[in-house]
Amino acid sequence: MRELSLNVLDIAQNSIAAGATLITIRVTEESAADRLSITVEDNGRGMSPEQLQKVRDPFYTTRTTRKVGMGIPLFRMAAEMTGGSLDIRSELGQGTTVMAVFTLSHIDRMPLGDIQGTVTALIRLNPQLDFRYIQTVDGASFELDTRKLREILGDVPLNQPDVMEWIGGYLRENLEPLRSQA
C-alpha cells in the first residue's frame, strides 16, 4: 500500500466483514510527540482470545477464497517500519479495535494520502452502516458522524449522489484548516 489511507480502507473492511454496524476511525497527529496514531474501532462480532492470538501471527485468515490474510500484517509492517507498533484488542460479541502508532517524521512513514477518498468510499459502499471519522492535529479536531447526518436525511440514503457530493465537500472544507502534516 502506498498510502496509509488505503490501509485504513482495508482494515475497515475487516470490520464490515465482522458484521459491524458502527465503525470509528481516528487519525491523531501530535507533532510534539512526533507521533501519528490511527485506530479503527468496530462493534462487530469480535474475536476470542485464541483467535486473537492467531491474528497476531502473520497471515492468519478466516477467508475461504485464499490461504493468507494480508491486511493486518501489511498495516503492522507499515507501523513497525517507522519504529511504531500495532496492537489489536478484541472481545467476542463486543467488537474490535486495531491501533497503529507511527513515528510522524520517520522517513519510511507512508503518507496518509487521500483519507477523504477512503471515508467517502466506505460510506458510498455501505450506506446502511454508520461511520465516525475523527481527525485531530495537535489538539484541533474535526468529526464526521453519519448518525448525525442520518437524523437530518431521514429516509434519504447516505449514498444519494447529491448527499455524497455534500459529504465529500464537507470533509474537504473541514479537514483542510487542520493543516495535517501526515
Place this chain on the structure above:
Amino acid sequence: MKTIAELQAIRDKAREKMAVREGDSDNIRVIVGMATCGIAAGARPVLNAFVDEVAKRHLNNVTVTQTGCIGMCQFEPIVEVLVPGKEKVTYGKVTPEKVAKIITDHLVNGSPVAEYTVGNLMK
C-alpha cells in the same frame, strides 16, 4: 461552505426524485472487489470513478456495491457487472480510464467490453 441547511435542501430535492423513481425493476449492479488484494491493486480510484460517472450521467438504475476477495487476486481490481436477466460479466485489471467505456458500452448500451473481461485476460 457546505452547511447543514444545504444538506436539508438536498434531502428535500432527493425525496421528490425518489417518489418519481419508485418501482424501478431494471436495477444494474456494479460490484467492486474491496479485499486487501483489490485495494492494493487500485480499487479505490476505480470505485470512485464509477460512482462519479454514474452520478454525472444520472444513471439512477445503477447501484455500486462491494464484495470481498473472490479468489482471483492476480486480476484485481475486479469489477462485476450484473444486469437483470443477463449473465454476470467480470472485468479484471480495471483502471479509472477503463470505467467510461464500461459505462457507455455495457451499462448504457448493453454490450459488455469483451477485451476488459477476466476471461479475455486469461487467454
